[in-house]
Amino acid sequence: MLLFSQIHGQQRQLEALRRAIDSGKLANAYLFSGPAGVGKATTALAFAAALNCEQAPGRGCGACGPCEKLAGGHHPDLLTLVAEKQFIVVDQVRALEQRLAFPPHEARYRLVLIDGADRLNPSAANALLKAVEEPRPGTLFVLVSAVVHRVMPTLISRCQRLHFAPLPREAVESALERALPDHDPERRAVAASVCEGSPGRAFGLLEGDGLAAAQATLDQLMSAASGSRAADIFAAAQEAGRDKAHIAQVLDLLRIRLRDLLLAQAGLEGRLAGSSQADKVAERARALGLPRIRSQLRAVQEAEEALFGNVNASLLLENLALRLREEGLR
Structure with missing residues (x-):
């Protein structure tokens, strides 16, 4: 399950999101920037769970209906936009807008995850800008990018930005040890050394x-x-x-x-x-x-x-x- 408590590092970013949920002062849109594999998209999914959890609001429990649906990837109010080819194109954004015209199916907060916001082409970015500026009630946007200088500046200016830094090597190695206790310790150490603070890269290197x-x-x-x-x-x-x-x-x-x-x-x-x-x-x-x-x-x-x-x-x-x-x- 994707919960705040299960995310490696990034405590400052997680605490900022917890405070926003607890206070009710949520931004219309967030931009999670930082290198690949350091927990940006994972945090976005945990954010969706924390927003909608029935048992532990603001944290996520992993066991209630919304948490289980999010974990299984079939929650109707989690909408994800990714590049189908080289770019995210305007037709994808228009299809998203059609879905946003209706209220959330069941969630308190519908979350739209733009995974790879730097791959929005200009037409798509401009179309998304309007949706971000005039969000539907109960809808939040989370844009994720490892190459933030390629995201349209006007779109960046409409987002609250949280930067996700690489983790220390020791933290990555600890995460690998917890997740892969039966893996060869030497290979875990090598992966932690070469991944440049990216647990995602480290896990990728160790797969197969x-x-x-x-x-x-x-x-x-x-x-x-x-x-x-x-x-x-x-x-x-x-x-x-x-x-x-x-x-x-x-x-x-x-x-x-x-x-x-x-x-x-x-x-x-x-x-x-x-x-x-x-x-x-x-x-x-x-x-x-x-x-x-x-x-x-x-x-x-x-x-x-x-x-x-x-x-x-x-x-x-x-x-x-x-x-x-x-x-x-x-």
């Missing part, structure tokens, strides 16, 4: 063979990139496939490797994700030099931003590896 598969793909790609044959890079990228979730994990791990090189350059070896290989990381950092490390990190970040657009994931990975090789990957 995700972490091991991403590591194997990255090792193969970097081995090819450090060689002299472009054909090897092409082969490695093709073998990685077109699964964007898998490629995202590969890019996560590569970004963490480069971040470790930056930390080593700054003499902060104790903060490395791969702290057991601090000497090797420091040696690679000296060999590459700070300008090239920064340039390669920018290349990875650009690839991450482009990944979930209309791109061929294998080609994106191939181009990235070629760029890293040109910039002196060792």
Whole structure:
């Protein structure tokens, strides 16, 4: 069940929502911003439970009718809008408006969750703006975004904003231990180290063979990139496939490797994700030099931003590896 009490970290944000419920001073719309996987959408669902719980108003009980329906994903007054393809389009917002024309079916508060508000195209954002400015009675909006600078500024200005920060590594590891007590402790520790404070990413890395598969793909790609044959890079990228979730994990791990090189350059070896290989990381950092490390990190970040657009994931990975090789990957 999704309850405030079960959310990892984010106590300041949760307390702000509790106070709003207890006082009855609820905003028409909220914007939950922050990195992916730190609990924004989860908190939105817990917010819906807290608003409508019959047994523990303002907190959520997990056992009453509204809580059970929300947990099962079939509450008629929880409306979710997500991108069906690359963007959330105006037709989706118009369909939402048709549903909002009627009162909530059974809830005290109907909650509209816009998951990925940065993917609203301009027409959709403008249409949503009107609904947010003139909300129906008993209707609240929660916009969620990991890339808040891409959300229409006017829409942001109509929302009460709560920023969700990455969790400390220890907090992520504790969350993993509670949720996955039978999992290999070393793999939990690695996932907590490389997830950059995102429990969602950590859980994703540990699902099935995700972490091991991403590591194997990255090792193969970097081995090819450090060689002299472009054909090897092409082969490695093709073998990685077109699964964007898998490629995202590969890019996560590569970004963490480069971040470790930056930390080593700054003499902060104790903060490395791969702290057991601090000497090797420091040696690679000296060999590459700070300008090239920064340039390669920018290349990875650009690839991450482009990944979930209309791109061929294998080609994106191939181009990235070629760029890293040109910039002196060792």
